[in-house]
Structure formats: structure tokens, C-alpha cells
Amino acid sequence: MQRFEKETGLVVPLDRLNVDTDAIIPKQFLKAVGRTGFGANLFDNWRYLDPGEPGQEVPRRPNPDFVLNKPRYRGASILLARGNFGCGSSREHAPWALLEYGIRAIVAPSFADIFYNNSLKNGLLPVVLPEAVVDRLFQAVEAEAGYSLTIDLRAQRVFANGEDIGGFAIDPFRKECLLNGLDDIGWTLAHEADIREYEVRRRREAPWLFAPEEARS
Amino acid sequence: MAKTLYEKLWDSHVVRELADGTCLIYIDRHLVHEVTSPQAFAGLRARGRRLWRADANLAVADHNVPTKDRALGISDPTSRLQIETLDRNCREFHVPLFAMDDVRQGIVHVMGPEQGATLPGMTIVCGDSHTSTHGAFGALAYGIGTSEVEQVMATQCLLQKRSRTMRVRLEGTLRSGVGAKDMALAVIGRLGTAGGTGYAIEFAGSAVRALSMEGRMTLCNMAIEAGARAGLVGVDDTTIAYLAGRPFAPSGALWDRAVADWRGYVSDAEAPFDREWDMSVDDLAPQVTFGTSPEMVVPIEGRVPDPAAEKDPARRDALAAALDYMDLRPGTAMTDVPVDVVFIGSCTNARIEDLRAAARVVDGRRVAPGVRRALVVPGSGLVKRAAEAEGLDRVFIAAGFEWREPGCSMCLAMNADRLESGERCASTSNRNFEGRQGQGGRTHLVSPQMAAAAAIAGHFVDVRRQS
Numbered sequence: 176m177q178r179f180e181k182e183t184g185l186v187v188p189l190d191r192l193n194v195d196t197d198a199i200i201p202k203q204f205l206k207a208v209g210r211t212g213f214g215a216n217l218f219d220n221w222r223y224l225d226p227g228e229p230g231q232e233v234p235r236r237p238n239p240d241f242v243l244n245k246p247r248y249r250g251a252s253i254l255l256a257r258g259n260f261g262c263g264s265s266r267e268h269a270p271w272a273l274l275e276y277g278i279r280a281i282v283a284p285s286f287a288d289i290f291y292n293n294s295l296k297n298g299l300l301p302v303v304l305p306e307a308v309v310d311r312l313f314q315a316v317e318a319e320a321g322y323s324l325t326i327d328l329r330a331q332r333v334f335a336n337g338e339d340i341g342g343f344a345i346d347p348f349r350k351e352c353l354l355n356g357l358d359d360i361g362w363t364l365a366h367e368a369d370i371r372e373y374e375v376r377r378r379r380e381a382p383w384l385f386a387p388e389e390a391r392s
Numbered sequence: 393m394a395k396t397l398y399e400k401l402w403d404s405h406v407v408r409e410l411a412d413g414t415c416l417i418y419i420d421r422h423l424v425h426e427v428t429s430p431q432a433f434a435g436l437r438a439r440g441r442r443l444w445r446a447d448a449n450l451a452v453a454d455h456n457v458p459t460k461d462r463a464l465g466i467s468d469p470t471s472r473l474q475i476e477t478l479d480r481n482c483r484e485f486h487v488p489l490f491a492m493d494d495v496r497q498g499i500v501h502v503m504g505p506e507q508g509a510t511l512p513g514m515t516i517v518c519g520d521s522h523t524s525t526h527g528a529f530g531a532l533a534y535g536i537g538t539s540e541v542e543q544v545m546a547t548q549c550l551l552q553k554r555s556r557t558m559r560v561r562l563e564g565t566l567r568s569g570v571g572a573k574d575m576a577l578a579v580i581g582r583l584g585t586a587g588g589t590g591y592a593i594e595f596a597g598s599a600v601r602a603l604s605m606e607g608r609m610t611l612c613n614m615a616i617e618a619g620a621r622a623g624l625v626g627v628d629d630t631t632i633a634y635l636a637g638r639p640f641a642p643s644g645a646l647w648d649r650a651v652a653d654w655r656g657y658v659s660d661a662e663a664p665f666d667r668e669w670d671m672s673v674d675d676l677a678p679q680v681t682f683g684t685s686p687e688m689v690v691p692i693e694g695r696v697p698d699p700a701a702e703k704d705p706a707r708r709d710a711l712a713a714a715l716d717y718m719d720l721r722p723g724t725a726m727t728d729v730p731v732d733v734v735f736i737g738s739c740t741n742a743r744i745e746d747l748r749a750a751a752r753v754v755d756g757r758r759v760a761p762g763v764r765r766a767l768v769v770p771g772s773g774l775v776k777r778a779a780e781a782e783g784l785d786r787v788f789i790a791a792g793f794e795w796r797e798p799g800c801s802m803c804l805a806m807n808a809d810r811l812e813s814g815e816r817c818a819s820t821s822n823r824n825f826e827g828r829q830g831q832g833g834r835t836h837l838v839s840p841q842m843a844a845a846a847a848i849a850g851h852f853v854d855v856r857r858q859s
């Protein structure tokens with residue numbers, strides 16, 4: 176997992192409620208068996224004028240009206256979004272696509288649950304700020320070309336041009352993992368004995384959960 | 393201390409709790425499909441890891457599989473590679489797999505319960521958000537991402553935080569022609585697509601008790617569309633009767649012990665919930681969505697709402713954008729909206745009871761001439777076989793429907809079944825997002841009865857009035 180400590184970057188505003196994972200990375204790109212190559216198809220239906228298929232070689236026409244295609248937002252690493260961002264499917268391809276495109280953090284009033292989790296597990300930081308603050312940020316980004324933010328995970332605060340915009344919450348455990356780039360599997364395997372002990376107890380209490388596969392079919 | 397069903401499930405699966413409340417949770421059952429697993433298997437392979445408990449996993453290909461001419465194989469090379477990758481991974485890691493030509497193959501959330509691989513008291517996960525379906529059995533079931541898929545494979549555990557609890561009590565008696573899907577849509581309409589975020593929703597009340605397991609699965613399936621990760625229904629006689637004799641369910645003396653244990657998977661009478669609300673279903677009408685989010689729903693007697701009447705500017709914009717995409721004008725009666733395509737299928741509504749309900753509406757009638765395609769896609773090979781034994785396939789075919797092989801199909805259009813741009817579909821699936829059923833396609837979510845009625849009429853119609 177990518178470490179995350181502090182990110183200063185250009186902000187791109189996506190002014191839509193309930194942006195779903197189908198919009199973030201459309202399903203035809205989920206047929207891939209690898210973990211990379213999704214960045215080019217981030218927001219595919221909105222970003223291009225012609226329909227996209229995996230492995231397509233013909234050059235595609237970018238949709239000039241879509242915010243990511245506007246020159247002033249080129250190189251943005253912070254996505255400003257509206258409520259319930261990332262709703263819909265559990266596809267981790269959504270955070271993969273965002274990260275590959277260059278987004279390191281998303282600021283929104285709320286996130287869908289699974290997306291929030293998936294992001295944290297990949298080093299993409301979802302930052303929840305109050306609705307009124309997000310509203311003001313949308314206005315500020317609109318008004319000022321080159322508007323950027325600094326997101327300081329250690330301090331759990333967001334800054335704009337040195338001004339403190341507000342704090343955000345994050346589970347201490349998740350924060351540790353992000354700061355150190357630790358993944359859950361390594362952490363869990365260090366507690367192998369606990370898992371074995373749990374299994375012994377459960378086997379006694381609820382043996383049907385462990386019945387051997389051969390006996391079942 | 394009195395506990396909710398959720399708390400009982402959670403507490404019995406905590407392996408270790410950290411200071412900040414994050415818990416290491418043990419997972420009893422992991423369901424695997426072709427789309428969200430390849431990168432997880434690759435991760436295991438890259439680090440030389442094995443599966444912690446291969447027998448806790450069960451795999452099936454469903455999202456990409458063709459629903460016709462299966463004998464010819466899969467023509468789309470990327471889909472074929474993904475399914476072959478699943479086959480290979482399952483062989484290498486000794487994961488039990490129902491292959492494409494196995495009669496038990498089907499949509500993962502139809503197959504699991506049908507096999508008895510979903511049991512009360514279990515924790516069940518799958519790299520698919522509609523894993524909430526399995527909560528109908530008094531199990532804690534939810535969707536996970538690919539990193540978590542890999543973690544469950546490697547450790548049989550996940551690191552999670554406890555959810556808040558919500559109880560939705562649905563009281564009263566449904567009228568004929570109204571079903572679990574209408575209840576689900578009405579709940580989402582009231583709660584909103586983010587209303588359940590952070591909660592596990594337990595569905596309770598007389599209307600839920602009266603539902604079959606199929607109906608309860610439909611309800612829990614759509615809990616995710618209200619933002620909740622998990623939906624739950626407490627165990628009762630209906631649950632236990634459904635499970636008896638299923639291949640993966642215990643039998644003999646173990647069955648009796650299990651049943652005694654399962655009866656405890658209900659919320660205690662005094663247990664407090666973080667949030668509760670009630671809804672009467674006595675007067676509930678069939679529901680139809682009009683927009684691009686499941687919360688954009690009205691009763692069939694209703695009209696397309698006017699964005700101008702919406703006070704909140706962000707919601708007003710969202711509504712206007714949705715109507716624009718759906719090509720609908722404010723004030724249009726839902727019964728005046730024509731349909732081009734009808735899709736009866738998906739993990740929401742492709743079980744035997746759903747097909748029976750649709751067939752009853754269709755029986756002896758013809759699909760309207762304006763309807764270009766009408767598809768019935770059974771949820772599994774076993775559902776298909778059962779339907780054929782009852783002659784439902786003949787009812788559908790005689791009416792002009794296509795009768796297909798099981799899979800996700802036009803629910804998300806990863807295979808060849810999809811809407812053309814601009815086509816309007818009456819669909820029994822669970823998501824009406826932009827492009828969900830094919831780029832530029834327009835989805836209206838309805839129950840199987842309502843989809844069948846729309847196929848016959850050529851437009852949306854109140855199934856209660858049609859006969």
C-alpha cells in the first residue's frame with residue numbers, strides 16, 4: 176500500500192451527488208485480471224465523447240465539458256466531491272483508477288461505506304468535511320484557478336494557503352496503517368495464534384461450520 | 393444484557409479487539425466470483441501465501457457468463473480470460489468451484505442460499521456489494537473489496553469496526569400484486585440512498601415475518617442501495633424450513649444442534665437500536681423508479697416529479713440531470729412511460745418464486761409489439777431446472793420472452809446482454825445508475841410482476857389493474 180502523510184495538490188471539483196462506482200470505472204473495464212491500467216478509463220463515460228471498450232486502440236475524443244478535461248485542473252491530486260461519493264458496487268477498481276489517474280485524496284461531506292474502506296486499503300485518503308465547508312470549497316475552487324489544498328494526515332487537518340479549513344476524523348488504526356503503508360494481511364498474520372484459538376473454540380460450539388467438505392457433497 | 397441480532401453476530405466473531413474499537417472478525421464463509429478475485433489470487437501467489445481454510449470458500453462465475461449458446465464457449469476474449477483465470481485459480485488453491493456447465497452454477501447470491509452454504513449465525517463475505525442478500529438468514533453478510541478478498545483468503549479474518557444498528561419495522565399485510573421488491577424500493581425512497589450508511593439494517597415486523605425466504609432475500613439484497621452494508625432478518629420457522637435438506641447444511645444430529653443454536657439469532661425484545669422506524673405496508677402500491685438512483689422512486693399511480701419543486705440545490709441539480717438522462721418530463725404519469733426492453737433476472741429477483749409471480753402475469757398473453765426484447769434469466773441452473781419442471785419456460789416463450797441460461801446478464805451488462813443507447817428497460821434488478829445496463833441505457837426498477845405487466849402492456853402499468 177502507498178504511504179500517506181501529507182498531500183498538497185491542485186483541487187478538481189466534481190459537483191454531483193451520489194457519484195457511483197459504475198461512473199468512476201464502468202463495468203466493461205472490470206474484465207481485466209490485473210491491478211493496473213484503470214486510470215485511463217477513470218470516469219470513462221463522462222470523460223470521452225465516444226464509448227469505450229477495454230483494449231481499444233483508436234484514439235478517443237475527450238469531452239471538453241467534463242471537469243477533469245479542463246486545462247486548469249490538469250495534474251490535480253485532490254478531488255472535491257459531493258455526498259455519498261462512491262456508492263454502488265464493491266469494486267476496488269474504483270480507488271485503483273483514481274490513484275492511477277493521480278488522485279491521492281478525496282474531500283466530500285460523506286462517502287459510501289465500502290468505497291471508503293477500499294480507499295483506505297490502497298492509500299487513497301477519503302476526507303469527510305461538513306457540508307457547509309465543502310460548499311465553500313466548491314465556491315473557492317470555482318473562483319480561483321490553481322486553488323490547492325494541503326491535507327495533513329498526522330494532524331488530521333486540511334489547509335488552504337496556510338489557512339486551517341478544518342479537522343477530519345479517521346480511525347487511529349487506519350491512520351497508523353496509512354502513515355506506515357502497512358497492509359492488513361501482514362498485521363493479521365502476526366496474530367495467527369489468536370485466530371487458531373478462536374477456531375478451536377468455534378469448532379466446539381458450532382461444528383457444522385467446519386464440517387469437512389467431502390462429507391457434505 | 394439484551395442484544396440485537398447484529399450484536400450477537402458481531403460478538404460471536406470477534407477474534408481480537410483493538411483499543412480504537414477496530415476488531416479482527418472471523419469469517420465463516422467466503423463466496424468468490426470471477427470479477428473481484430483475480431487480483432486477490434495474484435496477490436497470494438506473489439507473496440507465496442496459501443488459503444487459510446480452502447473449505448470456507450465457494451466459487452462460481454456469474455458476472456461475465458453468456459446466457460445463450462453456452463456450448464459454443466465465450467466469444468468475448470476478455471470475459472473468457474477472466475473466467476478461465478477463475479477456473480485456474482480455484483484449481484491451484486483448491487477452492488471448490490461450480491463451473492459454467494454445472495447445474496449448480498448461478499448468480500453467487502442465488503447459489504449460496506440454494507446450496508445451504510449460507511447459514512444462520514455465519515459471517516459471510518464476497519467481493520460484491522449485494523452480499524447483503526444473505527442477511528435474510530440471520531447471518532452477518534456484506535460486500536468487500538479485492539484487498540479484503542485477499543485478506544479473507546489468507547487469514548480467514550477482516551479488520552472492521554462495528555456498525556450502528558437500525559431496525560426498520562414493516563407492519564401490515566401486502567395487497568395482492570405487491571411484493572418484497574416494492575417494500576425494498578419504498579424503504580429506499582424514504583431512507584434515501586445514503587440513509588443507511590454506517591448501519592446494519594434489521595428488517596422486522598409482521599410484513600417481513602410473512603415473507604418467504606425469497607422475499608426476505610430481495611429485501612436484504614437492496615439494503616446496500618440504502619447505503620447499509622448489511623441487511624438482516626431474524627431466524628424463524630421459515631428460515632429453518634428453507635434450509636432443511638440443502639447440500640451444504642448440516643444433517644442428522646448436527647442439524648438438531650444447529651437448529652437449536654440458530655433459533656437464538658434474533659434480536660432480544662429489550663435490545664436498543666441506534667435508530668428505529670416503522671412503515672405500514674397495508675396501502676403500499678407497486679413501485680417504479682424514474683431516475684438514476686434507486687431513491688428516485690414513485691408508486692405506479694405517481695408522476696415524474698418536478699425538479700423545480702426541490703428546495704435543496706444539489707438535489708435539484710441531481711434530479712434535473714437524472715430526468716435529462718432518462719428523457720422524462722416532469723409531470724408525466726408513470727403509466728404513460730413506454731418500455732423497449734424487459735429484463736427479469738438478477739440476484740434481486742431471479743429465484744423460483746419471482747419467476748412464478750412473473751409467469752402468472754404473462755400466462756396466456758403476448759409481449760406488446762413495441763417491446764423489442766424481453767428476457768428471463770433464471771438466477772441459477774437449479775432455478776432454471778425447477779422452473780422448467782413447472783412449465784414456466786413454456787409460458788414465457790409462448791408469450792414472446794427469451795428463456796436464457798443463468799447469470800448476472802443485463803443487471804450490469806458485462807456479457808452480451810445489454811441495452812442500446814437510449815433504450816428504456818423495465819428491470820427487476822437493483823441499480824438504475826447511468827449506463828448500468830449498457831451505455832446510454834435507461835433503467836426503471838420494478839418487481840417481477842410489474843416487469844411482466846409492462847412487457848404485456850408495452851408501458852408501465854399497475855399490475856393490480858391489468859387482469
Ligand code: SF4
Nearest residue numbers: 522738739800803804
Ligand atoms: S445480479 Fe447484478 S447485482 Fe447481483 S451479483 Fe450479479 S451483477 Fe451484482
